[in-house]
Amino acid sequence: MSILSDFLREVDEGYAVINISGRVVYANDFMIKRGILKKDWEGKPYYECFNMLSFVSAIAECIAEKKRIKTLVEHEDVGYSVDLFPAKDGILLRITDITQLKRYERSKKEFIANVSHELKTPITIIKSILETLIEEEQDEKKKNMLERALRRSEDMKSLVEDLLIITKLESGEEKLGKESVNLWEVVELVFDDIMEMAQDKKVQLINRVDKSFKVYADQEKLTLLLLNLVDNGVKYNKMNGEVVVNAYIQDTYAVIEVSDTGIGIPKEHLPFVFERFYRVDSSRSKEVGGTGLGLSIVKHIALSHGGKVQVESKEGEGSRFRVFLPLK
Ligand SMILES: Nc1ncnc2c1ncn2[C@@H]1O[C@H](COP(=O)(O)OP(=O)(O)OP(=O)(O)O)[C@@H](O)[C@H]1O
Ligand SMILES: [Mg+2]
Missing domain, CATH: 1.10.287.130 (Signal transduction histidine kinase, dimerisation/phosphotransfer (DHp) domain)
Structure with missing residues (x-):
C-alpha cells in the first residue's frame, strides 16, 4: 500500500475519491498543487471543494447517470482531461494535464x-x-x-x-449566414456539378428531397457539404450504382441523408473517416484521387451549424451519411 501512496503522491496526474454520500475522502498532492481542490477538502461535500464549476457538474453527472464519464475541462490556457469511474462505494476521479x-x-x-x-x-x-x-x-x-x-x-x-x-x-472565424434554404434546389445544383463524373461511372443521382423541404443553413456551406458527400458517393461507387439524397425531420433536427450503393467502409475505419487526411486504404483511394479532407469539411460545417454527422456502412454494399441540422 505504501508503494501505491508514494506513487500517487509523486505522479503527474490528479486522483480523488468521492464516497457514496458525495464527500471527498481522498485526493493526491497534484489536486492541491494545481489548485483544483481547496486546501481543506477532507471529508467535505464535493461541490464545496472544487475550485472550477466544470468539475462539480461532471461529478454530478457521473453520480446521476452512474456511468463512466470522460470530459475536458479548460480554464484560461490550461486544459485537463477528466475521467470519472463510478463504483459501488463511490467515484474515482482521474485528471490528466493536457495543456502541452x-x-x-x-x-x-x-x-x-x-x-x-x-x-x-x-x-x-x-x-x-x-x-x-x-x-x-x-x-x-x-x-x-x-x-x-x-x-x-x-x-x-x-x-x-x-x-x-x-x-x-x-x-470560428467564419461567420455563417443562416437562412431558410430550399434543400431540393441545392441538391439539384450539386448534382449538376457532379453529373459528368457520375455519367462516366454510369452512377444514377436521385433527388428524393421533398420540393418544399426547408433547412435553416448557410447556403454556400450547405452546398459544399453536399458536394463532398455526393462526390464521395459517386467516387466510391461501383459501375451502374446509385446515390440517393433524402431528407426528413427528426426531433429538433432536419436530417439530410446521402446513401450510395458503393464499396462501403470497413467497420474498423468508420470512427476515423471524419478526421483530417484520413483515407481508408491508400490503394483504393489512390485510383480515385483526393486528399482525405472532404469529410472533415462536412463534419466542421455540420458542427458550426450546431449539428452533427453520422455514418453507417457495409463493406461491398454501400454507405449512408446523415447530417443533422437544428431546426430554426
Ligand atoms: N461514400 C463512401 N463510400 C466508401 N468510402 C468512403 C465514402 N466516403 C468516404 N469514404 C472513405 O473515407 C475516406 C475519407 O473521405 P474524404 O471525403 O474525407 O476524403 P477523400 O474523398 O479521400 O478526399 P477529398 O479530400 O478529395 O474528399 C475516403 O478516402 C474513402 O476511403
Ligand atoms: Mg471526398
Whole structure:
C-alpha cells in the first residue's frame, strides 16, 4: 500500500475519491498543487471543494447517470482531461494535464493555416501561367506535359482551399449566414456539378428531397457539404450504382441523408473517416484521387451549424451519411 501512496503522491496526474454520500475522502498532492481542490477538502461535500464549476457538474453527472464519464475541462490556457469511474462505494476521479497537447495542436493548426495562406497566391500564378502556355503550345508532346502540370496544380489549389476552409471553420472565424434554404434546389445544383463524373461511372443521382423541404443553413456551406458527400458517393461507387439524397425531420433536427450503393467502409475505419487526411486504404483511394479532407469539411460545417454527422456502412454494399441540422 505504501508503494501505491508514494506513487500517487509523486505522479503527474490528479486522483480523488468521492464516497457514496458525495464527500471527498481522498485526493493526491497534484489536486492541491494545481489548485483544483481547496486546501481543506477532507471529508467535505464535493461541490464545496472544487475550485472550477466544470468539475462539480461532471461529478454530478457521473453520480446521476452512474456511468463512466470522460470530459475536458479548460480554464484560461490550461486544459485537463477528466475521467470519472463510478463504483459501488463511490467515484474515482482521474485528471490528466493536457495543456502541452493543446498547445501543440494549436501550433500545428497555426502552421497549416499559415502555410496554406502563403501557398495560395503562388499556386494561382503557376496555374494561370500554365494555362497561357498550353494555349500557345503547338508541340503535342510539350502540350501534354503542360496539361499534366496544370492538373497537379489544380489538385494543389483545391488542397489549399480545403485547408483554408477547415482552418476558418475550426477557429470560428467564419461567420455563417443562416437562412431558410430550399434543400431540393441545392441538391439539384450539386448534382449538376457532379453529373459528368457520375455519367462516366454510369452512377444514377436521385433527388428524393421533398420540393418544399426547408433547412435553416448557410447556403454556400450547405452546398459544399453536399458536394463532398455526393462526390464521395459517386467516387466510391461501383459501375451502374446509385446515390440517393433524402431528407426528413427528426426531433429538433432536419436530417439530410446521402446513401450510395458503393464499396462501403470497413467497420474498423468508420470512427476515423471524419478526421483530417484520413483515407481508408491508400490503394483504393489512390485510383480515385483526393486528399482525405472532404469529410472533415462536412463534419466542421455540420458542427458550426450546431449539428452533427453520422455514418453507417457495409463493406461491398454501400454507405449512408446523415447530417443533422437544428431546426430554426
Ligand atoms: N461514400 C463512401 N463510400 C466508401 N468510402 C468512403 C465514402 N466516403 C468516404 N469514404 C472513405 O473515407 C475516406 C475519407 O473521405 P474524404 O471525403 O474525407 O476524403 P477523400 O474523398 O479521400 O478526399 P477529398 O479530400 O478529395 O474528399 C475516403 O478516402 C474513402 O476511403
Ligand atoms: Mg471526398
